[in-house]
Amino acid sequence: MAAVSQLQRQFVDYTTSLYNEEYLDDQFTQLQKLQDESNPDFVVEVVSLFFEDSEKLLNNLATALQQTSVDYKQVDSHVHQFKGSSSSIGAKRVTNVCVHFRNFCEEKNLDGCLRCLQQVKHEYILVRTKLEALFRLEQQILQAGGSVPVME
Amino acid sequence: MGVISISETPLHVLAVDDSNIDRKLIERLLKTLSYQVTAVDSGSKALEFLGLQDVENFQSFSPNPELEVNLIITDYCMPGMTGFELLRKIKETKSLKDIPVVIMSSDNIPARISRCLEEGAEEFFLKPVRMSDVDKLKPFLSKSERKTTGDEECVSNDNSIAIYDDDVNDDDDVEVWSDEDEQRQMFSEDQSC
Numbered sequence: 001m002a003a004v005s006q007l008q009r010q011f012v013d014y015t016t017s018l019y020n021e022e023y024l025d026d027q028f029t030q031l032q033k034l035q036d037e038s039n040p041d042f043v044v045e046v047v048s049l050f051f052e053d054s055e056k057l058l059n060n061l062a063t064a065l066q067q068t069s070v071d072y073k074q075v076d077s078h079v080h081q082f083k084g085s086s087s088s089i090g091a092k093r094v095t096n097v098c099v100h101f102r103n104f105c106e107e108k109n110l111d112g113c114l115r116c117l118q119q120v121k122h123e124y125i126l127v128r129t130k131l132e133a134l135f136r137l138e139q140q141i142l143q144a145g146g147s148v149p150v151m152e
Numbered sequence: 153m154g155v156i157s158i159s160e161t162p163l164h165v166l167a168v169d170d171s172n173i174d175r176k177l178i179e180r181l182l183k184t185l186s187y188q189v190t191a192v193d194s195g196s197k198a199l200e201f202l203g204l205q206d207v208e209n210f211q212s213f214s215p216n217p218e219l220e221v222n223l224i225i226t227d228y229c230m231p232g233m234t235g236f237e238l239l240r241k242i243k244e245t246k247s248l249k250d251i252p253v254v255i256m257s258s259d260n261i262p263a264r265i266s267r268c269l270e271e272g273a274e275e276f277f278l279k280p281v282r283m284s285d286v287d288k289l290k291p292f293l294s295k296s297e298r299k300t301t302g303d304e305e306c307v308s309n310d311n312s313i314a315i316y317d318d319d320v321n322d323d324d325d326v327e328v329w330s331d332e333d334e335q336r337q338m339f340s341e342d343q344s345c
Contacts, residue, residue, distance in 0.1 A: 027282075
């Protein structure tokens, strides 16, 4: 059982750091609260949708910003979607970049937009990596016969 | 948990949101309160579901009693028809106007909120919507018309009890949209979606 409690400790520490560093916010906790025996994979399902959505949005943003005549309304529409979806899963840092990104869209500032695109891509990759690590840790705990600690 | 009679129809919520993530979220939230949920991705699909045929021309409306809706919860910013436009159309349709409508938005714009409430929305939730928001829906759902067989207890996870009047559904006339209605532009001043 020592292995399980070690994994559980790791899980708690890792999750805590993710919240402290604002990779995740309370909305992620809300998602976890919606997971139960009848919906055991709820969090993974929602987060997977987020990953799929985000990849599409990042591609769409890159394409939109590469146009000779950039349609800032279109760019803003993609960012708005990204802001919404990241906020819905609690990916705080991604949401924060989206807020700045929208301001640059409003100003029709191409440089600002391109920088934000790089930033949002970077933050997305970070949170995706961390969430994947978190899910792996959960699986390890479950496979070792333990239960995943509930974060408050 | 209250007593549930076998003949009881669960409360039915129509959720409208163009985001698949948010649809999944709102559906899950509503289902924790044992509501039946239909989720659609646009205002026009919502109106179709509610029985408004030929949405573009608003030529005819036929309420479908099989698919009674007790509450509509809709996102504000959607391509095509906004949540505000959907709200307006619902409030202007005799057979639909009594269905409570709730608006959700990721943007906290006071003017938007007051406009929606003035137009008849019962509540305005800021996204991301959470359990504490959905809990606020209970009183609206207990007041709305539904097929009942006398008193019954609210299907929910808490201990509160809602007693329903034995209302008979109105036999509303088929709503026909006049040319005037059709021409009336429903552009919201708030273009910041």
